[in-house]
Amino acid sequence: MRRMHGFTLIELMIVVAIIGILAMIALPAYNDYITRSKIQEATSQLSDLRVKLESAYMDNRMYGTAKVCSITATLLPSPPGTKYFKYTCASDNANATGDQTYTITATGVDTEGMKDFILTIDETQTKNTTKVPPGWALPATKCWVQKKGGAC
Numbered sequence: 001m002r003r004m005h006g007f008t009l010i011e012l013m014i015v016v017a018i019i020g021i022l023a024m025i026a027l028p029a030y031n032d033y034i035t036r037s038k039i040q041e042a043t044s045q046l047s048d049l050r051v052k053l054e055s056a057y058m059d060n061r062m063y064g065t066a067k068v069c070s071i072t073a074t075l076l077p078s079p080p081g082t083k084y085f086k087y088t089c090a091s092d093n094a095n096a097t098g099d100q101t102y103t104i105t106a107t108g109v110d111t112e113g114m115k116d117f118i119l120t121i122d123e124t125q126t127k128n129t130t131k132v133p134p135g136w137a138l139p140a141t142k143c144w145v146q147k148k149g150g151a152c
Contacts, residue, residue, distance in 0.1 A: 032148055038084040038114055042106035043144050045079055045087060046121045049104050053089070053123075062099045084112045085119075119144050 078086060086109060091102040103122045108114025116133035129145040132138055137150030146152055 035113065036146060038112070039117065039119075039144070039146065041082055042085045042108075042117070042119050045082055045085065046104055046106055046119060046127075046144075049079070049087065049089070050121050050125065053102060053104070057123075084109055084114045085117070117145075 085106040088105045088107070089102060090105070091099040101123050103120055106117075106119045108117035116131055118129070118131040120128045120130060122128075126142055127144045128142045129139055132145055132150075136145065136148050139145050139150045139152050141152065143152035
């Protein structure tokens with residue numbers, strides 16, 4: 001009796017089907033994981049820029065384009081080491097005692113897969129997610145979105 005070596009076509013098709021099913025489950029989960037890791041760039045940079053603005057406020061006693069927001073001008077729109085978000089700083093110029101408010105905004109870069117993500121922080125340390133892409137939910141509270149379902 002001759003002994004057969006190798007795999008049958010049916011066995012190979014079963015293996016390919018199993019790999020296909022695993023890929024259908026794993027790839028979307030992996031893509032969500034990668035997106036969540038990219039959001040961390042924005043949250044850490046917004047926090048860092050806020051600390052820099054608050055430190056400058058201690059010296060100038062006001063926020064504003066001429067004072068505090070301009071200290072970040074060398075860092076905007078892309079602080080060193082950033083890739084997925086662009087950053088802007090805005091303050092009110094209407095206050096007679098000087099600018100007392102600011103808002104730093106992180107806007108996702110379309111070409112890096114972060115289209116429609118917009119996160120902000122202001123002088124009261126209010127963190128807000130103002131826009132998310134389709135399929136993501138805005139958080140119910142003022143915070144930075146971390147997961148697709150709107151969790152912070």
